[in-house]
Amino acid sequence: MAYFLQQLINGVTLGAIYGLIAIGYTMVYGIIGMINFAHGEIYMIGAFISLIAFLVLGAMGVTYVPLALLLVLILAMGFTALWGWAVERLAYRPLRGSFRLAPLITAIGMSILLGNLVQILQGARVKTLPPTVPGGLILMEAEGFAVRLSFLQIFIVALTIALMIGFTWLIKNTSLGRAQRACEQDMTMAALIGVNVDRTISATFVIGAALAAVAGLMVTLYYGVIDFYIGFLAGIKAFTAAVLGGIGSLPGAMLGGLLIGLIEAFWSGYFTTEYKDVAAFSILVLVLIFRPTGLLGRPEVEKV
Amino acid sequence: MNRLPFLLKDAGLAALIAFGLALPLAGFRLPDGASGTDLGFRLDWVAAATAIVFAGRLVMGLSRPFFMAASEGMAPKFAAVTRRLGWSGYLLAGVALVLPMLPFADRNLIDKATLILIYVMLGWGLNIVVGLAGLLDLGYVAFYAVGAYSYALLSLNFGLSFWICLPLAGLFAALFGILLGFPVLRLRGDYLAIVTLGFGEIIRVILLNWQNFTGGPNGISSIQRPSFFGLPFTAEPAEGITAFHDFFSLDYSSFHRVVFLYYLILLLALATNLFTIRIRKLPLGRAWEALREDEIACKALGINPTMVKLSAFALGAMFAGFAGSFFATRQGFISPDSFTFIESALILAIAVLGGKGSQMGVAFAAILLIGIPEWFRELAQYRMLAFGCAMVMIMVWRPEGLMSKRDPTVRLKGNKP
Structure with missing residues (x-):
């Protein structure tokens, strides 16, 4: 029971991180119908920028942890959002109206490009960050096994929930959110009634990248180890989460992320860790075959 | 102003x-x-x-x-040049045929040419799936791996020769293509891409972890090298076996095997090319191209999209299987490291940059993407960066690829282009 609870806590933490990345996939898919394959790389860039921001702040003498966290959060979100914007502007916008698979091929190219760019700029070795948010609670102790809930895990889940609330409000109540929902339904019609479609799509990429940056920050804090290759696998898993929840649906992305996190935690807790990554891929394949619309998605009708 | x-x-x-x-x-x-x-x-x-x-x-x-x-006058001229490049295919094939006999051909050059030809063949094989049938396959390397491991395991465990294993490896890869393709081919384009990517990774992870069958991360070594119709390329053959150089009364040279491997892959690649050119004229090939252009129209005409896609998937996989078994026999050693996603992306880049559906373009792209980095080893670090950059730029500027050939293969009489 205690072991189960511990895996549950770990899984929810992991799920929060995947969910934040998955939102980027699902939003972009909802609005322009493409799989932004480079999104995993944006998350990796977010992790690197967070690490660099931590080290810079440390060198400048900012040692009060909550202040440092806040500053890193703002810096990472800002700079990563700029990367997300630039990727969209350079690689995807010129292809609007091209044949269907063209943006996906560009996205794969962009993913390779970004991964190798970071490898060349920062080296292939793993980068480490010493534990920044230490401490935690011991919830219960049974059969000699203590269930730990670290402050970092509380921080991750709380921040994710806060971002979710803020994000849902943004989509529901602001003019940007209205414009996004309009573009999602019909881009041409939205343009006709005065929505700036290009700007709305750019904003979608910027928001997605900012959320991915938060996920990158969380991973840097949680594992303390990053390298240039983390984007590929995390990207695939987050995409699986988005598909599982129903691509295009925001609560679906969060639910999917949570489920993937839980499955992964329980898989490595109760089975072998060797096939941990196969579990995510197998779920992706099974969901796409048996329920391509996901758990909360709407079926897509193709019209001639 | x-x-x-x-x-x-x-x-x-x-x-x-x-x-x-x-x-x-x-x-x-x-x-x-x-x-x-x-x-x-x-x-x-x-x-x-x-x-x-x-x-x-x-x-x-x-x-x-x-x-x-300047570019206003260029576009039609460029198209005209591309159209007239038809003869260059024969020229290229001719050069490839006589390459080992040229005076400057040494072991190094032939080795590199062999490597390029492997990718030309893979590019042509993937071209059936991506270029003709319009299915984006991001896990093509999985079939390459299946071919390589089939040959290695069959020859190690049952002592079968390369020439028996080659069709078997192709068959196994095609079987895998059908097994994987059957459930997923109902999916729309980009979903299919992601699922094939997932399958590619699953196969790699299984090869990595199934220790007692595949050797795990250590791979399989001392794979049997091919023989010339039963005549091995060794300096000192076993008792009762005639070696290649003895049979033809030549002096022993390790160059013989290199040249033999080169001609072997050239033959396989040209067979792939010929197959593609011919099948484009058959109803099946026409159905692929029709399906690529408009799936709904095809359904209305009574074409079964799943079966047509499945055949493209299986045939593409078969050629990857052939190439894989050649790869295994050439290297003599295989491990899961050779079959990563990057490899799939590389083959896809060759097929896409060459111009989807264009055989010549694929050959040029393979020479460009594999040959140039081979000669500039010190720039290897920037190789993948350049690939990514090229994929983005080509898609942005010439979405049809360097040498596009997207016009239909067959036209009605009198319907001039």
Whole structure:
């Protein structure tokens, strides 16, 4: 029971991180119908920028942890959002109206490009960050096994929930959110009634990248180890989460992320860790075959 | 008309964005320190990146009017040149045929040419799936791996020769293609791409972890090398076996095997090419191209999309299986490291950059993408960076590929292009 609870806590933490990345996939898919394959790389860039921001702040003498966290959060979100914007502007916008698979091929190219760019700029070795948010609670102790809930895990889940609330409000109540929902339904019609479609799509990429940056920050804090290759696998898993929840649906992305996190935690807790990554891929394949619309998605009708 | 202030402002904006992009990632270094990762500064790189973007944007803006005027007349000319390149295929095949006999051909050159030909063959094989049938397959390397492991395991465990294993490896790969393809081919294009990517990774992870069958990360070594119709290429053959050089009363030379392998892959690649050219004229090939253009129209005409896609998937996989078993026999050693996603992306880049559906373009792209990095080994670090960059730029500027051939293979009589 205690072991189960511990895996549950770990899984929810992991799920929060995947969910934040998955939102980027699902939003972009909802609005322009493409799989932004480079999104995993944006998350990796977010992790690197967070690490660099931590080290810079440390060198400048900012040692009060909550202040440092806040500053890193703002810096990472800002700079990563700029990367997300630039990727969209350079690689995807010129292809609007091209044949269907063209943006996906560009996205794969962009993913390779970004991964190798970071490898060349920062080296292939793993980068480490010493534990920044230490401490935690011991919830219960049974059969000699203590269930730990670290402050970092509380921080991750709380921040994710806060971002979710803020994000849902943004989509529901602001003019940007209205414009996004309009573009999602019909881009041409939205343009006709005065929505700036290009700007709305750019904003979608910027928001997605900012959320991915938060996920990158969380991973840097949680594992303390990053390298240039983390984007590929995390990207695939987050995409699986988005598909599982129903691509295009925001609560679906969060639910999917949570489920993937839980499955992964329980898989490595109760089975072998060797096939941990196969579990995510197998779920992706099974969901796409048996329920391509996901758990909360709407079926897509193709019209001639 | 004075456009300079506007251009300066535009270039300044671009430089500002470049500054923001470069500042966090290029401005700081993360060297290994005594206690974890240290921080170093590299602000000169940021300044350089900013300056390059500013100058580049300004030059682009200034030269745009001239460029536009020049490119207006260029497009039809370029198309005409591409159309007249038909003979260059025969030229290229001719050069490939006589290459080992040329005076400057040494072991090194033939080795590299063999490597390029493997990718030409893989590119042509994937071209059936991506170029003709329009299915984006991101896990093509899985079938390559199936072919390589089938040959290695069959020859190690049952002692079968290369010539028996080659069709078997193709068969196994095609079988895998059908098994994987059957459930997923109902999916729409981009979903299919992701699922094939997942399958590619699953196969690699299984090869990595199924220790007692595949040897795990250590791979399989001392795979049997091919023989010339039963005549092995060894200096000292076993008792009762005639070696290649004895049979033809030549002096023993390790170059013989290299040349033999070269001709073997050339034969396989040309067979792939011939198969593709011929099948495009058959109803099946026409159905692939029709399906690529409009699936709903095909359904209305009574074509079963799943079966047609499945055949493209299986045939593409079969050629990857052939190439895989050749790869295994050439290397003599295989491990899961040779079958990563990057390999799939590389083959896809060759097929896409070459112009989807164009056989010549694929051959040129393989020479470009595999050959050039082979000769500039010191630039290997930048190789993948350049691939990514090329994939993005080609898609943005020429979405049809370098040498596009997307016009239909068959036309009604009198319907001139």
